[in-house]
Amino acid sequence: MLSRIYIQNFALIDQLEINFKKGLQVITGETGAGKSIILGALRLILGERADSKSISDFSTKSVVEAEFKISESLKIFFEENDLDFEEDTIIRREILPSGKSRAFVNDVPVTLDVLKELSERLIDIHSQFETSQLFSEEYQFKIIDGLSENKNLIETYQNDYFEFQRKQRELEKLKNTLSEGNKESDYKLFLLEELEAAQLETVNYELLQSQISLAENKGAISELLAQIFARTDQEEVGLFDGFYDVKNKLSRVADLSLQFSELNARLEENYVEFKDILFQLQNEAEKLDANPEDLLVLQEQNDKINALFLKHKVSDIEDLLKIKEELSLEKNSFEDIENKIAQLEKEIAEASQSLLKKAEILSKNRKQTAPVFVEKVESLLHQLGLEKAKVQVELSSTREFGKFGTEKIQLLFQANAGFALKPIQNAISGGERSRVMLSIKKLMAENAELPTLILDEIDTGVSGRIADEMGNVMQEMAENMQLIVITHLAQVAAKGNDNYKVQKSDIEGKTQTRIFPLNQEEKLTEIAQLLSGSKITDAAILQAKELMQ
Numbered sequence: 001m002l003s004r005i006y007i008q009n010f011a012l013i014d015q016l017e018i019n020f021k022k023g024l025q026v027i028t029g030e031t032g033a034g035k036s037i038i039l040g041a042l043r044l045i046l047g048e049r050a051d052s053k054s055i056s057d058f059s060t061k062s063v064v065e066a067e068f069k070i071s072e073s074l075k076i077f078f079e080e081n082d083l084d085f086e087e088d089t090i091i092r093r094e095i096l097p098s099g100k101s102r103a104f105v106n107d108v109p110v111t112l113d114v115l116k117e118l119s120e121r122l123i124d125i126h127s128q129f130e131t132s133q134l135f136s137e138e139y140q141f142k143i144i145d146g147l148s149e150n151k152n153l154i155e156t157y158q159n160d161y162f163e164f165q166r167k168q169r170e171l172e173k174l175k176n177t178l179s180e181g182n183k184e185s186d187y188k189l190f191l192l193e194e195l196e197a198a199q200l201e202t203v204n205y206e207l208l209q210s211q212i213s214l215a216e217n218k219g220a221i222s223e224l225l226a227q228i229f230a231r232t233d234q235e236e237v238g239l240f241d242g243f244y245d246v247k248n249k250l251s252r253v254a255d256l257s258l259q260f261s262e263l264n265a266r267l268e269e270n271y272v273e274f275k276d277i278l279f280q281l282q283n284e285a286e287k288l289d290a291n292p293e294d295l296l297v298l299q300e301q302n303d304k305i306n307a308l309f310l311k312h313k314v315s316d317i318e319d320l321l322k323i324k325e326e327l328s329l330e331k332n333s334f335e336d337i338e339n340k341i342a343q344l345e346k347e348i349a350e351a352s353q354s355l356l357k358k359a360e361i362l363s364k365n366r367k368q369t370a371p372v373f374v375e376k377v378e379s380l381l382h383q384l385g386l387e388k389a390k391v392q393v394e395l396s397s398t399r400e401f402g403k404f405g406t407e408k409i410q411l412l413f414q415a416n417a418g419f420a421l422k423p424i425q426n427a428i429s430g431g432e433r434s435r436v437m438l439s440i441k442k443l444m445a446e447n448a449e450l451p452t453l454i455l456d457e458i459d460t461g462v463s464g465r466i467a468d469e470m471g472n473v474m475q476e477m478a479e480n481m482q483l484i485v486i487t488h489l490a491q492v493a494a495k496g497n498d499n500y501k502v503q504k505s506d507i508e509g510k511t512q513t514r515i516f517p518l519n520q521e522e523k524l525t526e527i528a529q530l531l532s533g534s535k536i537t538d539a540a541i542l543q544a545k546e547l548m549q
Contacts, residue, residue, distance in 0.1 A: 002484070003069050006063070006064075008063040014507075021482075023498070026498070026499045027500045035456075044458065048452070068452075082108075123452040126441060127457075134437060143373070168513045174344070196324065253458050328464045359401065434470075446480070467489045494548045524545065528541045
C-alpha cells in the first residue's frame with residue numbers, strides 16, 4: 001500500500017508530506033485547492049512524462065517521493081531488475097531545472113520503463129476525466145480478461161502477436177527487396193553466365209595475343225625459318241659447318257697454349273647453345289603445320305574477351321573477374337533472400353496456428369466470464385439506484401488476428417426498461433457513467449492483486465441516497481485494499497477510515513497547497529461544510545454526525 005507521499009518544489013507545493021493508512025482514505029478540499037496537483041505529482045511515480053514547467057523555484061530541483069509497503073511476491077521483479085528489495089520501498093522522481101528527470105527505486109537509478117512496470121503493480125489512479133476509457137475496445141477487453149482466466153494468457157498471446165506482426169513486416173520488406181531486385185536480376189544473371197562461360201580464370205591474355213600473332217604470321221615465319229635452316233645447313237659454306245670448323249681449330253689452338261683455354265671453353269658452350277637453338281627452331285617450324293582452324297578458335301576467344309572489355313568498360317582480365325565476383329555475390333544474396341522468405345513464411349504459418357489456438361481459448365474464457373460480469377455489474381448498478389439497468393457483452397469473430405485475439409468486443413448498456421441496448425458510449429449519461437465506472441472498478445479490484453487504488457471524483461454527478469450507496473461500495477472495496485478517494489460528497493467522506501483535507505493558503509506572501517489529516521472533530525466540521533457550504537449550520541452538524549454514525 002501507499003504509506004507516504006513527499007513532494008518538494010512542485011507547482012504550488014513548496015514542501016508537503018503526508019502519511020496514509022489502510023482502508024478507505026478520503027481526501028476532500030475546495031475546487032482549486034490543489035488536489036489535482038498532488039495527483040499530478042503522484043503520476044510522476046507512475047512513470048509519466050516530467051515537465052520542467054511544474055518546477056516552482058528554478059534554483060533547485062523538484063522532488064516527488066512515494067513510499068510503499070510491498071509484499072514478498074515482488075521479490076522476483078526486484079531480482080530481475082537488479083534492485084534492492086525492501087518491504088518499505090521508496091520510489092523517487094527528480095526533475096532538474098533543465099527539464100531532465102531521473103527515477104530511483106530504493107536509491108538505485110532506474111529507467112522509466114522499469115518504473116512504469118513496478119508502479120503498475122502497486123497503484124492505479126482513476127480520474128473523473130478518464131471515465132471515457134470505458135468506451136474503448138481495449139479497456140473493455142481489459143475488464144473481461146481481468147475477470148476471466150485470461151490474465152497470463154493474454155500477455156503471452158500479445159507477445160506472440162507482436163512478434164507475428166514483426167515477422168510479417170520483415171516478410172513484406174524482403175518481398176519488396178526481391179521484387180525490386182528482380183527487375184534487373186535477369187539481365188545481371190545473363191551477364192554472370194556470360195562471364196562464367198568465358199572461363200576467365202584459365203585465360204592468359206598476353207599468351208592468347210602471342211598465339212594469335214603466331215597463327216596470323218605463319219607464312220612469313222615459315223619462310224624466314226626456312227632461310228635460317230638453309231643458311232645454317234649448307235655443306236661447307238653453311239653457318240653450322242663453319243661454326244663447327246672454327247670450334248675445332250680453336251680447340252687445337254688451346255691444346256697448344258693454355259692462354260686460349262678459356263676462350264675455347266666459351267666457344268664450346270656457345271656451340272652447344274647454337275645447336276640447341278637450331279633444334280628448337282626445327283620443332284617450332286614443324287608445329288606451324290598445325291590445323292588452320294586453330295586460328296579461328298583463338299580469334300573467337302579473343303573477340304569474346306574484347307567484347308566483354310567493351311561491355312563492362314574495363315581493359316584487363318582482373319577487372320572482369322572482380323565484376324564476375326560481384327555479380328555472383330549479388331546472385332547469392334537474392335538466393336539468401338528467397339531462402340529467408342521461405343523460412344519466414346514457414347515460421348509465420350506456425351505462429352498463425354499457435355495464435356489461433358490461444359485466441360480460441362481467450363474467446364472461450366470470455367464467453368464464460370461475460371454472463372458473470374453482467375450479473376455482478378447489474379447487481380451493483382441496482383444497488384446504486386439504476387434498478388432497471390441492463391448490461392450486455394457482445395463478442396463478434398473476426399477473420400484476422402488483432403491485439404486481443406480474433407474477435408471484437410462491444411459493451412452494450414441501457415439504464416431504462418423498454419428500450420433497446422446500445423453501445424455504452426451512445427446510451428450513458430453523466431451520472432450513470434460514474435456509477436457504471438465505480439461498479440466496474442469494484443469488480444476489477446476484486447480480481448486484481450493491486451494493493452492501492454485512487455479514485456479521483458468518480459462520484460461526480462450523484463447525490464443523496466445514491467451517494468450514500470456509492471460510499472458503501474467504496475467501503476466494501478476498502479476491506480481488501482487501500483482505497484484513496486478524492487470526493488466532494490459528504491456521504492462518501494463520512495465513511496472514510498481516515499480523512500485528509502487539501503487546502504490552499506498564503507504563506508509569507510506565496511500561495512501554497514497543503515494537505516493534512518483530520519481528527520474526528522475536524523472530520524465532522526469538514527463533512528458539515530460539504531453539506532452546507534462555507535457557513536456551517538447546526539442542521540449540517542447534526543446531519544454530519546448522523547452520516548458519521
